[in-house]
Amino acid sequence: MLPGPPAAHPTLARPASQGPMSTPSSSPKIALIGASGFIGLRTTEILTQRADLTLIPLVRSPASLAVLARQALDWRIASFVEVAPLAAALKGCDICIHAAIGDAAQIVHMAKVTYDACAAAGVRRLVWLSSASVFGQNCPTGTDDSTPLHDRHPLIYNNAKVHAERALQKCARDRRVELVMLRPGVVFGPRSRWITDPAADLRADRAGWLNHGKGICNTIYVDNLVEAMRLAAITPGVAGETFIVGDAETVTWREFLLPIAQHLGLDETAFTDLPVPAFAPERASRFTAFTLTPAYARAGQAVPYRLKRIVKGVLKAWPTPSSGAGAWVLRSSAKPASLTQELSLLQQCPWKLPHAHATARLGYQPPVTFAEGMKRSLAWLDFVTDARPA
Ligand SMILES: NC(=O)c1ccc[n+]([C@@H]2O[C@H](COP(=O)([O-])OP(=O)(O)OC[C@H]3O[C@@H](n4cnc5c(N)ncnc54)[C@H](OP(=O)(O)O)[C@@H]3O)[C@@H](O)[C@H]2O)c1
Incomplete structure (x- = not known):
């Protein structure tokens, strides 16, 4: 059994008894922070197949190794939110790719911590996965990599990504x-919520879209993003640059969602055409800010790891109280079609974000077409659906 993470988060590494990794010593060593996530797992699958680099997957806890530990990988476990243990885990690496996420405060905190840890460990380059959401989910026509950012977006996540970019740019002075930053849009593929969420809504007869899905969906198939990440890691002379990355095709939400419906034996009538809903801007939680204080960290160290997981599980499963008349609905009643604020904004997007800068500077050419990416995603959907008990 793997040991649970001790309170002080020292770095754990794959036991040497499992044998050395067989990769040429001349190849750059690339650490991947957040290797257990959707993008991280696919990055690990693709980059560990390459002979011209060595990938070191970094995860934050033994539980995060569930998938990765099935292969003989040189994984390391370390806190992503403290400089010293992260620097220890990055020791000996030439490049670091950051593909982890957290809540808004953690996203910004991780940016500074990762830069300092890279500097302390002698890492030459940091590739930071930012997001096209720095321009807002509903980016204005004409947006490109030179468009100035602002932090007045209605979604906290978008502002956090802006603050993280700014914090990194300040550090990199x-x-x-x-520092090289990538700004992908809707990253889809096997294991993606962008595939499972619409499929679940369609199956539950609660799928909806705005304006018949005519808005632009700035897709990037996950393998295309991995290619952009690889290029951002190894291309010389691009320090300090930021890159929008996307699929080659201009895709509407209709073109994204309809194949999922058709795959499930449905058609466009499965989508309710919704009016643009009104939302209040999200507000940052005070608890999130508290989680970054030394007092919270000390309290966290005193609580056993298993107890923390149980409490987190209970909190996650706790139903969100709803207000108004909607609270008194029988459990078995079907939910009507609706869109989250994120989806509502995304589906109003009028603009295909250009990745001409990434093409010119990194030589980025998406290797997988949108149609092929969707085909592979739907094949995976069949796989997980078929694997589910009836
Ligand atoms: N998916 C998209 O459509 C999309 C689009 C644009 C940009 N991005 C960016 O790409 C990056 C990766 O996204 P993803 O979709 O792969 O996310 P994901 O599947 O949620 O995975 C995120 C990774 O972050 C780790 N993580 C989660 N919460 C954490 C916390 N509080 N502290 C430390 N680590 C934490 C996870 O570890 P565990 O496995 O241990 O939970 C996992 O390894 C993020 O920076 C995201 O903003 C994603």
């Missing part, structure tokens, strides 16, 4: 580490 000391030139201890080369």
Whole structure:
């Protein structure tokens, strides 16, 4: 059994008894922070097949190794939110790719911590997965990599991504580490919520879209993003640059959602055409800010790991109280079609974000077409659906 993470988060590494990794010593060593996530897992699958680099997957806890530990990988376990243990895990790596996420405060905190840890460990370059959402989910026509950012977006996540980019740019002024940032849009593929969520809504007869899905969906198939990440890691002379990355095709939400419906034996009548809903801007939680204080960290160290997981599980499963008349609905009643604020904004997007800068500077050419990416995603959907008990 793997040991649970001790309170002080020292770095754990794959036991040497499992044998050395067989990769050429001349190849760059690339650490991948957040290797257990949707993008991280696919990145690991693809980049560990390459002979011209060595990938070191980094995860934050033994539980995060559930999928990765099935292969003989040189994984490491370390806190992503503290400089010293992260620097220890990055020791010996040339490049670091960051593909982890957290809540808004953690996203910004991780940016500074990762830069400092890279500098302390002697990592040459940090590739930071930012997001096209720095421009808002509903980016204005004409947006490109040179468009100035603002932090007045209605979604906290978008503002956090802006703040993280700014924090990194400030850190990188000391030139201890080369900084390259990628801004993908809707990253889809096997294991993606962008596939499972619409499928679940369609199956539950509660799928909806705005304006018949005519808005632009700035897709990037996950393998295309991995290719962009690889290029951002190894291309010389691009320090300090940011890159929008996407699929080659301009895709509407209709073109994204309809194949999922058709795959399930449905058609466009499965989508209710919804009016644009009104939402209040999200507000940052005070608890999130508290989680970054030293007092919270000390309290966290005193609580056993298993107890923390149980409490988190209970909180996650706790139903969100609803207000108004909608609270008194029989459990068995079907939910009407609706869109989250994120989806509502995304589906109003009028603009295909251009990745001409990534093509010019990184040589980025998406290797997988949108149609092929969707085909592979739907094949995976069949696989997980068929694997589910009836
Ligand atoms: N998916 C998209 O459509 C999309 C689009 C644009 C940008 N991005 C960016 O791409 C990155 C990866 O996204 P993803 O979709 O792969 O996310 P994901 O599947 O949720 O995975 C995120 C990774 O972050 C780790 N993580 C989660 N909460 C954490 C916390 N509080 N502290 C430390 N680590 C934590 C997870 O570890 P565990 O496995 O241990 O939970 C996992 O390894 C993020 O920066 C995201 O903003 C994603």
